[in-house]
Amino acid sequence: MEKEKLNTGKTITIYDIAEEAGVSASTVSRVLNGSASVRKEKKDRILDLINKYNFKPNALAKGLSDTATKTIGIITADVRNPYYSALFVACEMAAEKAGYRVNLTNTLNQIEREADSLDLFTQQKVDAIIQMGGRVDDLITDDSYAGKVRSIMSTTPVIVTGKLDKAPVLSVVIDEAEGMNLVMEHLISYGHEKIAMVGGNMSVASTFYKYQRYQENLKSRGIPERGEYVVNSSYDPESGYEAMNKIFELPEIPTAVIAINDFAASGIIRSIREHGLSIPEDISIVSFDNTYIADLTLPKLTSVDYNYKHFGEMLINTAIAAAKGEQCEAVQKVEPKLVLRESSGPVKR
Amino acid sequence: MEKEKLNTGKTITIYDIAEEAGVSASTVSRVLNGSASVRKEKKDRILDLINKYNFKPNALAKGLSDTATKTIGIITADVRNPYYSALFVACEMAAEKAGYRVNLTNTLNQIEREADSLDLFTQQKVDAIIQMGGRVDDLITDDSYAGKVRSIMSTTPVIVTGKLDKAPVLSVVIDEAEGMNLVMEHLISYGHEKIAMVGGNMSVASTFYKYQRYQENLKSRGIPERGEYVVNSSYDPESGYEAMNKIFELPEIPTAVIAINDFAASGIIRSIREHGLSIPEDISIVSFDNTYIADLTLPKLTSVDYNYKHFGEMLINTAIAAAKGEQCEAVQKVEPKLVLRESSGPVKR
DNA sequence: GGACTGTCTGAAACCGATTTCAATTCAATG
DNA sequence: CATTGAATTGAAATCGGTTTCAGACAGTCC
Numbered sequence: 001m002e003k004e005k006l007n008t009g010k011t012i013t014i015y016d017i018a019e020e021a022g023v024s025a026s027t028v029s030r031v032l033n034g035s036a037s038v039r040k041e042k043k044d045r046i047l048d049l050i051n052k053y054n055f056k057p058n059a060l061a062k063g064l065s066d067t068a069t070k071t072i073g074i075i076t077a078d079v080r081n082p083y084y085s086a087l088f089v090a091c092e093m094a095a096e097k098a099g100y101r102v103n104l105t106n107t108l109n110q111i112e113r114e115a116d117s118l119d120l121f122t123q124q125k126v127d128a129i130i131q132m133g134g135r136v137d138d139l140i141t142d143d144s145y146a147g148k149v150r151s152i153m154s155t156t157p158v159i160v161t162g163k164l165d166k167a168p169v170l171s172v173v174i175d176e177a178e179g180m181n182l183v184m185e186h187l188i189s190y191g192h193e194k195i196a197m198v199g200g201n202m203s204v205a206s207t208f209y210k211y212q213r214y215q216e217n218l219k220s221r222g223i224p225e226r227g228e229y230v231v232n233s234s235y236d237p238e239s240g241y242e243a244m245n246k247i248f249e250l251p252e253i254p255t256a257v258i259a260i261n262d263f264a265a266s267g268i269i270r271s272i273r274e275h276g277l278s279i280p281e282d283i284s285i286v287s288f289d290n291t292y293i294a295d296l297t298l299p300k301l302t303s304v305d306y307n308y309k310h311f312g313e314m315l316i317n318t319a320i321a322a323a324k325g326e327q328c329e330a331v332q333k334v335e336p337k338l339v340l341r342e343s344s345g346p347v348k349r
Numbered sequence: 350m351e352k353e354k355l356n357t358g359k360t361i362t363i364y365d366i367a368e369e370a371g372v373s374a375s376t377v378s379r380v381l382n383g384s385a386s387v388r389k390e391k392k393d394r395i396l397d398l399i400n401k402y403n404f405k406p407n408a409l410a411k412g413l414s415d416t417a418t419k420t421i422g423i424i425t426a427d428v429r430n431p432y433y434s435a436l437f438v439a440c441e442m443a444a445e446k447a448g449y450r451v452n453l454t455n456t457l458n459q460i461e462r463e464a465d466s467l468d469l470f471t472q473q474k475v476d477a478i479i480q481m482g483g484r485v486d487d488l489i490t491d492d493s494y495a496g497k498v499r500s501i502m503s504t505t506p507v508i509v510t511g512k513l514d515k516a517p518v519l520s521v522v523i524d525e526a527e528g529m530n531l532v533m534e535h536l537i538s539y540g541h542e543k544i545a546m547v548g549g550n551m552s553v554a555s556t557f558y559k560y561q562r563y564q565e566n567l568k569s570r571g572i573p574e575r576g577e578y579v580v581n582s583s584y585d586p587e588s589g590y591e592a593m594n595k596i597f598e599l600p601e602i603p604t605a606v607i608a609i610n611d612f613a614a615s616g617i618i619r620s621i622r623e624h625g626l627s628i629p630e631d632i633s634i635v636s637f638d639n640t641y642i643a644d645l646t647l648p649k650l651t652s653v654d655y656n657y658k659h660f661g662e663m664l665i666n667t668a669i670a671a672a673k674g675e676q677c678e679a680v681q682k683v684e685p686k687l688v689l690r691e692s693s694g695p696v697k698r
Numbered sequence: 699g700g701a702c703t704g705t706c707t708g709a710a711a712c713c714g715a716t717t718t719c720a721a722t723t724c725a726a727t728g
Numbered sequence: 729c730a731t732t733g734a735a736t737t738g739a740a741a742t743c744g745g746t747t748t749c750a751g752a753c754a755g756t757c758c
Contacts, residue, residue, distance in 0.1 A: 023707080023708085024707070024708045024709075026707070026708060026709080027706085027707065030706095030707090036705095036706080036707095037705070038706070039705085039706060039707090061713090063713090064712095064714065065712070065713050066713085067713095
C-alpha cells in the first residue's frame with residue numbers, strides 16, 4: 001500500500017537510535033523498558049538521543065511482540081448520554097492511573113454495532129472489553145450474542161455492567177434494588193403513599209429490578225399498588241413528558257413521582273409545570289443516575305448516585321485483573337446513594 | 350513478557366488458515382483484501398475457514414505493515430460536555446462511513462494531557478489527529494505547544510476546531526461572528542436593545558470573537574454598549590447563575606440575555622426564576638451550541654446550532670484527505686443556524 | 699594465574715500481517 | 729503442438745519492536 005505523503009517526515013525507529021548511539025536495538029529496548037541493566041555511559045547516550053528526537057516507540061510493533069497492548073475496549077450505548085459519559089470518563093481516569101488506555105465505541109442502540117464492536121476490539125487485541133449498556137441491559141439475551149461473547153472470552157475477558165445469560169462474563173452491577181429502597185424509604189418517610197413510577201421499559205433489566213422493588217416496598221408497608229401509577233415509555237425528556245401527561249389524566253394525581261432517570265425527569269418536570277403544579281410542594285420527584293442534569297433542572301433533582309469514580313475504578317480494576325488471568329469475583333455490586341436536592345419534600349396534599 | 354492466561358484460547362492467525370487450506374499466507378491475504386485474484390476453488394475453501402473460525406486479522410500486524418492504520422485520533426476537552434459528545438459521535442459516524450475508526454482522549458482541561466494525547470496518538474500511528482477544544486481555543490497559543498504540533502505535523506496531519514498560531518494546522522471553525530449576527534438580528538428584530546452577554550471567558554477565542562461581533566452589531570445600529578451588561582465567568586450552570594445574579598444588582602435590568610452556551614444558560618434561567626421574572630416575557634434568552642440541554646430546560650432554549658452531523662463530516666473528511674496527502678483548504682467554516690424555541694420573544698418592557 | 703561469577707551486549711528469532719518478485723500453470727492462438 | 733500473455737501462487741523481505749541465548753568482559757577469590 002503505497003502512499004505519497006506530502007508531509008514526509010521520516011519516522012524514527014529504535015534502530016535509528018541504536019545506530020546513532022553505536023549500540024544494538026536490543027540495548028535501546030532495554031533502556032526503554034528498564035528490562036535489564038545497561039552500562040551507564042551508553043544508557044545516558046541513548047537517553048539523550050531519545051530525548052533529542054522525542055522518540056516514541058511504535059505502539060503497534062510493541063503490541064505485536066508483547067502479549068499485552070495495555071488497552072481496554074469500552075462499548076457504550078451512546079456517550080452523549082450523561083450517564084455513560086460520566087462512567088466512561090471515570091474509566092478513562094482509572095485506566096490511566098493503572099498505565100492502561102481505553103478505546104471507545106458507541107453502538108447507538110443498533111444491535112449489529114454491538115457485535116461489530118466486539119470484533120473490532122478483538123482485532124485491536126485489547127486486553128479486556130468492558131460493555132456498558134445494550135444487550136447486557138436486556139432481561140433476556142439472545143443466544144447468538146451470548147455465543148459470540150463466549151467465543152471471544154476464550155481469548156479476552158469481558159466485563160459487563162449488567163448481566164449476560166449463558167456467557168461467563170464478569171459483572172459489575174448497580175444494586176438497583178437497594179437504589180429503589182432508598183428512594184422509597186425517602187418518599188415514604190416524607191409521608192408519600194401515592195407514588196408513581198414513570199419512564200423506562202420493563203424489558204430492560206435495570207428498570208425491571210427497580211419495579212420489582214417498588215412493588216415490594218409498597219406491599220411490605222401495606223400500601224396498595226395502583227397499576228395506573230406505573231407508566232412505561234423510554235428514557236428521554238420527551239418520553240418522560242408524555243408519560244407524565246398520561247398520569248395527569250387519572251382521577252387522582254400522585255403526590256410523588258419516581259423518574260427512571262434524570263433525563264426523563266426533565267420532561268416530567270415540564271409536564272408538571274404545564275399543569276400548573278409546583279415541585280416539590282404539589283408533587284415530589286426523585287430520579288436515578290445523578291448526572292449533571294440533576295443540577296441544572298429547576299428545581300434541582302433529588303437523584304440516586306452511583307459514585308461514578310468508584311464505579312469506573314471497579315470496572316477497570318477487574319478488567320485489568322482478568323486480563324492478567326487473575327481470578328475475579330463473578331458479580332460485584334455498586335452501592336447507590338441518594339443525593340437530596342430540591343425536587344423532593346414532605347407530602348402536603 | 351510472559352503471561353499465564355486462564356483463558357488460553359489459541360489466537361488463530363492467517364498462517365493457521367493458510368495451513369488448513371493448504372495454501373500460503375500470501376494467498377489468504379489476497380483473499381482477505383481482494384488485492385489479487387485467487388482461483389475460485391481455493392478462495393472458497395479459504396473463505397469457509399475464515400468463517401468457520403470467525404477469523405479477524407490482527408489490526409496491529411496489519412497497521413505495522415500497511416502505511417495506514419485507518420484510525421483517526423480525536424482530542425477533546427471533556428466528552429461529558431454535550432457539545433463535545435455531539436461532535437465526537439458525529440465524527441465517529443462520519444469516520445465509520447469512510448471505513449475509518451476513531452480514538453478518543455479527554456484532556457479534562459489539564460494542559461499536560463493535551464501534549465500527552467498528541468504523543469499517544471503518535472505512538473498509535475493514527476493517520477490524522479483532530480483536536481477539539483483546549484489549546485486551540487486559546488486566543489494566544491504558547492510557543493512550546495505550537496512547536497510540538499509542528500513537529501508532529503511532519504508525519505501526521507493535525508486538524509483543529511479553532512486555530513493555532515505558528516503551526517500549519519488545518520482548521521474547521523465555527524463562524525462565530527455569523528452566529529452572533531444571527532442572535533443579534535433575532536433579538537433586535539424583537540425590539541431588544543438592552544442586551545446582556547453572560548458567561549464565557551475572553552481569553553477563549555470563540556468567546557472573544559462573539560464579543561467583538563456583539564459590539565459591532567450594537568454600534569452599527571447605534572445602540573450604545575453598556576460595559577456592565579457583559580459579565581464574564583465560565584461555561585457551566587453555576588457560572589451562569591452567578592454571573593446573572595450580578596446583572597440583577599444593576600439599576601437597569603436587560604430585556605435579553607445572550608448566554609455563552611446552553612449549559613450556562615441553564616444557570617441563567619435559574620437566576621431569573623429566583624428573581625421572580627419570567628422567560629421570555631420579562632427577559633429573553635438566546636444561547637449557543639444547541640445541545641440537548643436546550644431541549645430540556647424550561648423554557649426550551651432558542652440556541653445557535655452548528656449542524657453537528659455536517660461539522661463532524663467536515664472534520665473527518667479533511668482529516669482523511671490530509672492523511673492521504675491531498676491538498677486541503679487551510680480554513681473551513683461551519684455555518685451556524687439559529688433554532689427558535691421558547692426562551693426568546695418580543696420585548697415587553 | 700586460573701577458575702568462577704556476574705554484568706553487559708548483540709545476533710537472531712519472533713509477533714502477524716502485506717507485498718514484491720519470480721516461478722508456475724493455464725487457456726488461447728496460429 | 730509450440731508459443732505466448734494472463735492468471736495464480738509461494739518464498740522471502742519488511743514493518744518496528746521484544747526477548748532468548750550465548751558470548752565477551754571485568755572483577756573476585758584461592
